[in-house]
Every structure is written in structure tokens, then in C-alpha cells.
Amino acid sequence: MSIVSTYSIKDLEQLSGIKAHTLRIWEQRYNLLSPKRTDTNIRYYDDEDLKLILNVALLNDNGYKISKIASMSEQEMREEVVKLTERSLTHDDQIHALTICMIEMDEERFDKVLSTNILKIGFEQTMMNIIYPFMSKIGVLWQTGAINPAQEHFISNLVRQKLIVAIDGQVTKPGGKKFLLYLPEGELHEISILFAAFLIKNNGHRVIYLGQNTPNDDLFTVYKLHKPEYILTVITTSPSSEYIQEYLDALAERFSQCDIIVSGYQIVGQDLKFPSNVKAMHYIRQLKDMLTEIEAVPQEK
Numbered sequence: 001m002s003i004v005s006t007y008s009i010k011d012l013e014q015l016s017g018i019k020a021h022t023l024r025i026w027e028q029r030y031n032l033l034s035p036k037r038t039d040t041n042i043r044y045y046d047d048e049d050l051k052l053i054l055n056v057a058l059l060n061d062n063g064y065k066i067s068k069i070a071s072m073s074e075q076e077m078r079e080e081v082v083k084l085t086e087r088s089l090t091h092d093d094q095i096h097a098l099t100i101c102m103i104e105m106d107e108e109r110f111d112k113v114l115s116t117n118i119l120k121i122g123f124e125q126t127m128m129n130i131i132y133p134f135m136s137k138i139g140v141l142w143q144t145g146a147i148n149p150a151q152e153h154f155i156s157n158l159v160r161q162k163l164i165v166a167i168d169g170q171v172t173k174p175g176g177k178k179f180l181l182y183l184p185e186g187e188l189h190e191i192s193i194l195f196a197a198f199l200i201k202n203n204g205h206r207v208i209y210l211g212q213n214t215p216n217d218d219l220f221t222v223y224k225l226h227k228p229e230y231i232l233t234v235i236t237t238s239p240s241s242e243y244i245q246e247y248l249d250a251l252a253e254r255f256s257q258c259d260i261i262v263s264g265y266q267i268v269g270q271d272l273k274f275p276s277n278v279k280a281m282h283y284i285r286q287l288k289d290m291l292t293e294i295e296a297v298p299q300e301k
Helices: 009-016 020-030 047-061 066-071 074-087 091-104 107-121 123-144 149-168 191-202 216-226 241-254 284-293
Strands: 178-184 206-214 230-234 259-263 278-280
Touching: 009 020, 009 047, 009 123, 020 066, 047 066, 047 074, 047 091, 074 091, 091 107, 091 123, 091 149, 107 123, 107 149, 123 149, 123 191, 123 284, 149 191, 178 191, 178 216, 191 206, 191 230, 191 284, 206 216, 241 259, 241 278, 259 284
Parallel strands: 178 206, 178 230, 230 259, 259 278
Antiparallel strands: none
């Protein structure tokens, strides 16, 4: 069964970085796009249009004139894009390449782009500069329904596999602080806390990882057993916005002896009052800063 996604011109702008006004000009002057229309005469674009515009954006960003791009066949354009992404180090180019892989659900190509970047700039920088911005872009479109959930799941699972392999490859050092990582009941978006686990272990600290959909009683049981100095969670969809303040207050009271770090769609940019032992993390880079502020981990002699 084929997966059909539809995009507005604003969606194309969000994913390609090309202004909607410019897209309309290119559409009229070079016949680059062929928008479809709904029964109520609203223009929309499909996966083929999005792939085309991502390829056009990548070539144009790398110095190709739009008139030359417009004269290329689909195959010529694809070959040029593959050559560029294999030698280019710019993050935007790599994000475009990953987006095309997502649309085509091309696991082999996605894996190649990721592996190449990991070899060139390392796992942590690949996550920080390419995967996170990419996931943020598709996250916005997933929230608005522009991207099919199957496409989002396809990508999330591939990234999740890479993270688990990277975490398993780390050696736990003696000393360091204990971090308890979990997602609340009903919360399944695991990429952020997996990467947090990678960063924490990479900085010489210990991770107790509970993962998705953690019942409150299980969280408390593990907390009593391990007595972590920090609890970290990411709240994307659950609990929902009307209950989030109540949830944070209860969390702060129940785990009053440790510092709690919270992040996610329901936290960032929301009008919330954070208890004294709760700190909001707006970007994953903030976790790196927090980790450097924690007292240095004793090193083996």
C-alpha cells in the first residue's frame, strides 16, 4: 500500500528553506512544480513535488543556477545530488538528503548518509547538528499532519537503532553522578532521552534508563532503590498541556531530594511555573552545558 502525504506551499518552505514567494516564481517561470487541487480548489503538493524542491534547493545552495537545474532530467538531478551529499559537509545539505530518504523510505541511503557523517564528524556532532535539526523539522510537520505517521516512525526507528548501538558501545566509568531517565505514562517519543543517555554516559556519569511509558509507581520504586542525584524526562504529548503544571508540581514534591530536568513540546515555550528543584531544558545543547557544570568526575589513575 502506498503512503500518500500532501503538503502546502508553507510546508515546502519549512522543509526546503526556500521562501514560498520564490517557489511560486519558479513554478510560473520554469514549470518546476505541478500543484494539485482539492475538490474545494485548494492547492497542494505531493511527495514527488517535495523531493524535487529538496533537490533543487540543495543544488541551488551549491551554486547551480536555477535555469540550469530546471533543464535537468529527474535522473540527472538525482545523480548530482547524490554526488554533492557524499562530498559536502554542510549540515543543511545533509538534512535535505535525510528528508529525501524519509520520503522514499530508503533505509540503505539513510544509513549511508548517517554513517558517512558519523565517520567525518563523530556521533555526537552528527546528532547535534544534523539529526536533531532534521527531527525538529519533521516533528513540526508531523504535528500538523503533513507527514504520514509511517514516515515519522520509519525515521525514528532508524535513529533509535543508531543511538542504542552507540550507548551500548560506551564503557561505564567509576564515579560520577546518577541520572534516572524515563518517559511518563503514555509518552513514547524516545529519541531525546536516548541521546541524553548517550551524552550523560559520555561525560562519565551513570544512567538508570527506564524508557517509554513508565508507570509512576515504577518510577518511585527505582528512585528509592538507586537514589539518583538527577531525574530527566522529556514530555512531548503526555501528560497534555492542561495537566502539565499539576504533573510538574507533583513530580517536584515526590522527588524533592533530587534535581529534575524536564524538556519537550509540552514544556518548552509554555507558560509554566517551575518548582525550585525543576529546571527546563530548551535545547539538547543545554544538557551538555549542565554536564560540564557538574563537578568533574574522578578519573582512574
